[in-house]
Amino acid sequence: MIPIPLSRPDITQREIDAVVDVLHTDTLSIGPKAVEFEQQCAKLAGRRHAIAVSSGTAGLHCAMLAAGFKPGDEIITTPFSFVASANCILYVDAKPVFVDIDPITLNLDLDKVNAAITPKTRGIVGVEVFGHPGGMPELEQIAQRHDLVLIEDACEGFGGHAGKRAIGSFGRAGVFAFYPNKQITTGEGGMIVTDDDAFAATCRSLRNQGRDGMAWLAHQRLGYNYRLSEISAALGVAQMHRLEEILEGRRRVAHHYMDRLMTSRFVTLPTLTTDDVMSWFVFVVRLSDLFAPGDRDAVMNMLREQGIGCNNYFPPIHLQPYMVEKFGYKTGDFPVCEYVSARTLALPFFSRMSGKQVDRVCSTLEKTLEKLLVGRKGRF
Numbered sequence: 005m006i007p008i009p010l011s012r013p014d015i016t017q018r019e020i021d022a023v024v025d026v027l028h029t030d031t032l033s034i035g036p037k038a039v040e041f042e043q044q045c046a047k048l049a050g051r052r053h054a055i056a057v058s059s060g061t062a063g064l065h066c067a068m069l070a071a072g073f074k075p076g077d078e079i080i081t082t083p084f085s086f087v088a089s090a091n092c093i094l095y096v097d098a099k100p101v102f103v104d105i106d107p108i109t110l111n112l113d114l115d116k117v118n119a120a121i122t123p124k125t126r127g128i129v130g131v132e133v134f135g136h137p138g139g140m141p142e143l144e145q146i147a148q149r150h151d152l153v154l155i156e157d158a159c160e161g162f163g164g165h166a167g168k169r170a171i172g173s174f175g176r177a178g179v180f181a182f183y184p185n186k187q188i189t190t191g192e193g194g195m196i197v198t199d200d201d202a203f204a205a206t207c208r209s210l211r212n213q214g215r216d217g218m219a220w221l222a223h224q225r226l227g228y229n230y231r232l233s234e235i236s237a238a239l240g241v242a243q244m245h246r247l248e249e250i251l252e253g254r255r256r257v258a259h260h261y262m263d264r265l266m267t268s269r270f271v272t273l274p275t276l277t278t279d280d281v282m283s284w285f286v287f288v289v290r291l292s293d294l295f296a297p298g299d300r301d302a303v304m305n306m307l308r309e310q311g312i313g314c315n316n317y318f319p320p321i322h323l324q325p326y327m328v329e330k331f332g333y334k335t336g337d338f339p340v341c342e343y344v345s346a347r348t349l350a351l352p353f354f355s356r357m358s359g360k361q362v363d364r365v366c367s368t369l370e371k372t373l374e375k376l377l378v379g380r381k382g383r384f
Contacts, residue, residue, distance in 0.1 A: 008361050010313030011185035011286075012354040014243075014250050022242040026234050034212075037237035042195070044244045045180065048163070049172030051197040053204035056232035056240075057211050060159040060181025063194035064092035064129075066230065067177050070206040071153045073098045077126040082112050083322045084341045085131045089157045090321045093129065101125070102322050104338040108275045109138030113340070117146055127153040130175070134274065134317070135187075135283035137166035144174045155179070159194070162187045163251050164283025171283060172197050177207075182236075187283060188243035188250060190236040253355030254284040260359055261287050261351070264366040270294065270373040271349075287353040288317050290344065291373075297346035299376060304349065306372045312365055317350040 026037060038056045046054035057063045073079060075097035081090055083102040093100040103116045110133045117128065130143045140156065147154035154175025161171035162180050172178035177198035182190040196207050209216050214227025232240075243250065262273055271289040276282055291300055300316065307314045320341050322333040335342065351365055 005311050005364075007311035008313055008352045008357075008365060009354075010315055010350065010352055012356070013184045013189045014246075014253065014355045015189075016246070018246065019239050019242040022238040023235055026238045029234075032234050033231060035234040035237075037234045037241055038232055041190075041232075041237040041240040041244070044241065045172075045195045046197055048170060048244075048247075049158075049178060049180075049197040050170050051173060051178070052199045053197065053201070055196040055198075055204060055207045055211060056237060057194045057196060057207075057230045058232055059192050059230075060157075060179055060183070060194035061088040061092065062211070062228070062230040063179035063181070063196045063207075064088055064155070064157060064159075065095050065228070066207045066210045067155045067179055067196060068092050068096045068098070069210055070203045071127060071155060071176060073126055073153075076124065078122060078124040079127045079129060080112075080117055080120050080125060081129040082131050082133070082341075083320050083338050084110060084318055084345060085133060085157070085321060086159070086318060087321055087324060088159070089129050089131050090327075098126070099124075100129075102333075102338060104340045105133075105344065106139065107340050107344065109136050110134065110344060111136060111139045112143060114139055114142050114146065117143065121150055121152075125150070125152060127155060128175075129155050129157055131157040131159075132161035132164065132171055132283075134288055135161045135164050135171075135285040136274070137161060137164055137171050137280050137282075138277060140166050140171070140174050141169065147175060159186070160285040161283045163247060165281040167279045176200060177203060182240060185286070187254065187285065188240065188247060190232065190240040190243070193232050193236045193240060250355050251283065254353070257353060257355065257357045257362060258282075258284045258287055260362045261353075261366070264362060265289065265369075268370060270370065284353070286317060286350045288348050288350045289369075291347040291349065294377060295347070295373070297343075300347055300349055303369075303372055303376065306376075307368060310368050310372075312368050313352045315350045316345075317348055318345060320345050 042054035077098040156178035159181035164171040182193040211230035214223040214225040
């Protein structure tokens with residue numbers, strides 16, 4: 005049978021034409037398309053400034069520098085995320101202080117955040133895991149109460165809302181990412197959004213080799229080549245014109261999954277709240293307690309053998325080898341994260357996924373899980 009990939013970007017002739025149009029110009033970097041894309045993203049997030057960068061990771065790095073974090077500062081963040089949300093703290097020689105997660109939203113456990121604050125705490129990197137905005141307004145309040153800088157890692161939440169607030173509108177700054185599996189894509193790319201004039205100016209300089217103006221060989225600070233090309237920006241602009249169409253396609257697929265699996269005794273589905281608008285980055289289920297933690301990897305192998313793309317979103321950051329070596333983390337340090345991580349399974353998910361494809365994934369998953377249970381019973 006034809007394989008179903010884990011993800012697939014939603015590219016139409018509009019995007020292809022936009023890229024080709026740029027290639028007919030003399031400006032392939034630092035041009036009007038990047039500015040237009042920035043304006044679109046600032047409006048979406050309800051922010052005054054947007055700074056286009058080469059990736060979400062680059063955006064987070066710039067945000068750490070612009071926030072003024074220094075060696076020895078403690079920055080609270082989640083162990084359940086893509087590693088960039090913690091790596092950006094290490095880039096400035098600060099210390100990531102992991103806090104366990106809420107078992108419902110899979111975002112930071114707010115009570116544990118409060119308990120983790122010390123005199124050395126300078127900031128928080130909050131993540132909307134899988135696009136779920138749960139707890140972000142409360143996290144912002146905690147940061148304000150303790151005079152901490154909140155950086156919103158919104159790389160998985162483009163287009164979503166927490167109540168009436170857009171994802172990306174929280175804290176000193178938010179950072180989006182546009183990798184091909186994201187809601188919209190620029191191939192590689194990211195965006196910093198903020199209301200702080202000085203913060204925005206610093207990020208613009210940092211992304212452009214430390215320049216503060218157009219003098220090409222005048223560098224005011226140590227900077228980086230984190231610019232977003234005009235080709236990538238043109239792709240982003242075209243995607244933004246189709247944003248609601250793309251988001252609606254992802255909602256349709258997610259709701260089909262929910263309807264199809266809601267009665268399954270084998271999996272736990274994402275938990276949605278009535279006040280929030282989920283921006284569907286991936287569709288992740290969690291194996292029920294009928295299964296042992298090690299079963300998830302066996303299930304992934306069985307699904308892949310049948311042409312079903314899948315992955316283990318996310319392995320705990322604190323148990324990555326370099327984190328263990330540097331900080332001495334061990335299994336059991338963050339039990340909720342570790343429990344969830346051992347059971348999460350990302351299923352194929354993209355905006356143009358058909359109902360038949362969703363049904364095939366669900367049927368294959370259920371048969372695989374049933375087979376696994378039956379096989380286990382037969383061994384006893």
